[in-house]
Amino acid sequence: MRQTQPALAADSALVRDILAFAAPGSATLHERAEGIDYFVNAFWTAGQRQAHAIHEISYRACFKPQLPEFFISRLTAPGDLVFDPFMGRGTTPLQAALMGRRAGGNDISGLGVMMCRPRLRPVGPDAVEAALRRVDWSRGAVRRPELLAFYHPATLARLEALRDWIDARAPPGDDRPDPVADWIRMVALNRLAGHSPGFFSGRSMPPNQAVSVASQLRINARLGLAPPERDIAALILRKSRALLRDGMMPGGAVLGGAHPCLFTGPAWDIPLEAGAVALAVTSPPFLDVVDYAADNWLRCWFAGLDAGAAALGQHRGAAGWMAMIRRALAELARLVRPGGHVAFEVGEVRGGRILLERQVWQAAAGLPFERLGVLVNRQLFTKTSNCWGVSNFTRGTNSNRVVLLRRSGGGGQSIT
């Protein structure tokens, strides 16, 4: 049902740009539903590995770097602060830094900072190799026998030695850790368990989620395999080189400014001054679709963190979820400068029976935002859930649905 009437926010340069956007052979479709302007197209590539290689650490529920890139390029200038209050692995701050913007992010789990910070100040493979040679691998011992479901005994003992070595140089909560230990922990967190020989574990599920010990024992029994011994140091070095294969970033310098604004805590309580942020690109948990505590229990073990903190952002019902979103949006209204923007991404869940973008739209009502519309990026993409038979356009999440907000009170002109 294409409509020819103008967009509600036709004064927005962003909206004009989106309407004029033309992928090869496809113009943006403009629809209006429930008083909301929808802009539908394939706005960025669905191809895998099209962004900078340093993005390629596996984490459950992360959007493509092309999503923040789309908005950063249109709505910010070099030096502006780009922020994500639900950063997860930190795709938004990292992409902002790659584009010469200042990087900021927050996550309820301490894993967020541990995965993002070292990639904002990458260390070279030579430094990683030298540090790994200094680890006293003989000091480790098997302290958690149940983890032998995942690891060969010698591998598990070395993992414990590596944990001790990291903890002495980059303990959780230390905001000025040793950069090399910080980097090695980030890579190790990404190699703990997976479905190929590049991971420390025997064969498991894809690495964006850790199965339970009981599930891993079943996998081992079904395949008739015991976890083989792995060379942890060699795997960390190999993945380090892969992350840096596109280069060390501009000048190899610290990305995102000398002091990236990275925090651990709830999205509704960010220790940043009012008006500091030019653009927020973010995506909250989609109700309880992803069980972050279950997915991350193994990472939290390695990092010495409490996995339970992640549950704070998860809600089974729409009412509780919407209240959480309202608090996060109210905090964004404080942080984003007048004329700045918020791109708030959600996906379809429960077979499309609950339209989360409409809940976000409603939650933003009464806050100092102009609601510009919803950008829908609809395309085929690869899904982890292929593992259990969920393919494109059947069940699960099939589109990026981005609620676009402009902080009122300023000139309101975007940079194009």
Add this chain to the structure above:
DNA sequence: GAAGTTCATACCTCCCCGGC
């Protein structure tokens, strides 16, 4: 204690792209 409601757990293992 029967009926209704909510909660917790188990189960399933594919497709694609780039590096080598």
Add this chain to the structure above:
DNA sequence: GCCGGGGAGGTATGAACTTC
């Protein structure tokens, strides 16, 4: 040409709890 590795789930079932 091979293969490493990256990738936003949903349903069935029964236990546990609530209400009258």
